[in-house]
Amino acid sequence: MAQSSVEKQFTDTLKSVARNLEIKKYIQQSNELYPIFERASKRFVTGDSREDGLSVGNQLIQKGYRISLEYIGENTTSKDECIQAKDEFITLMKECAKQGLSSRISLDLSHIGLSIDPQLAYQYLVEIAKEAQSDDLSIMISMEESTKTDQILSIYKRVVVDYSNVGITLQAQLQRTLNDINDLLNYAGTIRIVKGAYQEPPDICIPRSQNLNERYLELVDLCVKAGKQVSIASHDEVMYQQIIERGYLQNPNVEAEMLYGIHPDLCKQLKDDGLPVRVYLTYGTEWYLYLCHRIAEYPPNIYVAITDMIRGVEDSSQLY
Template identity: 70%
Template sequence: MDNLSVEKQFEDTLKSVARNLDIKEYVQQSAELYPLFQRSAKRFVTGENKEDGVLAGDQLVHKGYRISLEFIGENTVKKEECVRAKDEFISLIRECGNQGLQSRISFDLSHIGLSVEPNLALRNLLEMAAEAEKYHLSLMISAEESGKTDQVLSVYKKAVAKYPNIGVTLQAQLYRTHDDIKELIKYSGAIRIVKGAFQEPPEICIPRSEKLDQRYLELVELCVKEGHQVSVASHDDGIYKQIIDRGYLQNPNVEAEMLYGIRPDLCKQLKDDGFPVRVYLTYGSEWYLYLVHRIAEYPPNIYVAITDMIQGANDTSALY
């Protein structure tokens, strides 16, 4: 078995682990495992409250980066918890606005009501967008599993028709995304393109491969040719080399975007070369799923995670 096959099996296994609630509960209740996983999470999560996220974000802004902030959470199934999440996002928006911190606010629709009732997610989204508009801030809807895509896009289209400060994220790995982008470039909101960290049925998605890289570049090109605002959300050196060679990243509507704690070296290199780079920061106590996904989408992170479990994570913001 070659290295790519082993890496693919490892990635698929971790994606399955991420969605296994029994394993999650076991880790969270384990006096031995929980502190170890929490050590690793500190590399990728700024802390457990918004003050941690805002502080880390402010430090990066002063270094010349753009930022995006998220209160971690998804698949919330109780209405009152969805409302509390919405209220936390409103509080985050006000904190950024009052401090003059030009952050994008990112979130999963399933965190604010999609898993309960799409209209609940829409109402909460509209309230958040109205508040963000007061401070000239933008929102970004994150990608979720393909089974939610139709609902996510339906809510997005209704909301962005009223508030153009809302963007949406699409997974390049899904075959449908090519047609989705052709439709979504008709709307005003920014588009963020990710490869996709979810374990999807093979008949609807492209596996990690050169074919997926080419599809990713095609999707970016569709946005660029239409003059649409797009975030190239990737940690892949090859992707960035291609978009720079093609002149895409030099376009004023295009930016690079990477997750906090992943490839700070590449972030700094691109920023120092004069390209716009946005760092996506998270905070909150629901870090377990986020951590496992970060390892699954870039398997070499398992070595970093194990090292952090043993030694503790360094100050991530210092790496930028």
């Protein structure tokens, strides 16, 4: 379903606000606003610490879900902070192995150096992939703004040659993605397909519409027919009806993937129907941008966020 003009205007505005560093800094430094926004973030973020993410992850695995864990952050501009993020991912994987927790580890390359030097991001990704391989875990590289797409794909192609446990995310909204996916079918690694949360120039992207849904399904179909491991990362109930009708989720190489706190009812329904479902969990203090994107993706979430700001949030893990 296409967005209304009002919804599109709201979405575009919120995405712009999310990228405004002055607004972000103002909220983070405000003794009044920060706690209010933090309450809203709790619906979508497991908590500030690694222990929070692992705790929720264990609960969901016991309920029959697969999980993906991410130490949240992106656009890091300090090398020391990139090293800290890289070390946190490695510690997270060691802890997963220690607890016998089967998880995918997701990350943004700009969290580990892409915004400073692509070679730095490549170097740290190799370290992370090597540790993941020894711990029998997989890595998923998230996709970021279109201006970074070439660099992200280039690094992925270099790393996946030696580490087939590394996957890549593609945004269906970008016109270029059809060409990209035909190229990436020649590489190892899981492909995760998302609609895309970033505000992009209209000449390079497909707006939220039936056309975008059709492109999304076309990309999934290409992966399925090629025998690729693919994660269908969407919360669109209408599109899931078509996905189920086409039998994609009955394919052993295909899974549904949904963000923590978004449509847990649909997530549970799919899982209870015997379909493979992965829940994407995040933890950390850099939740501001993540929260803005979760609201922008589905404008009615603003009402949920306002309610959470006032009343606080129930434990989202209990909704699964």
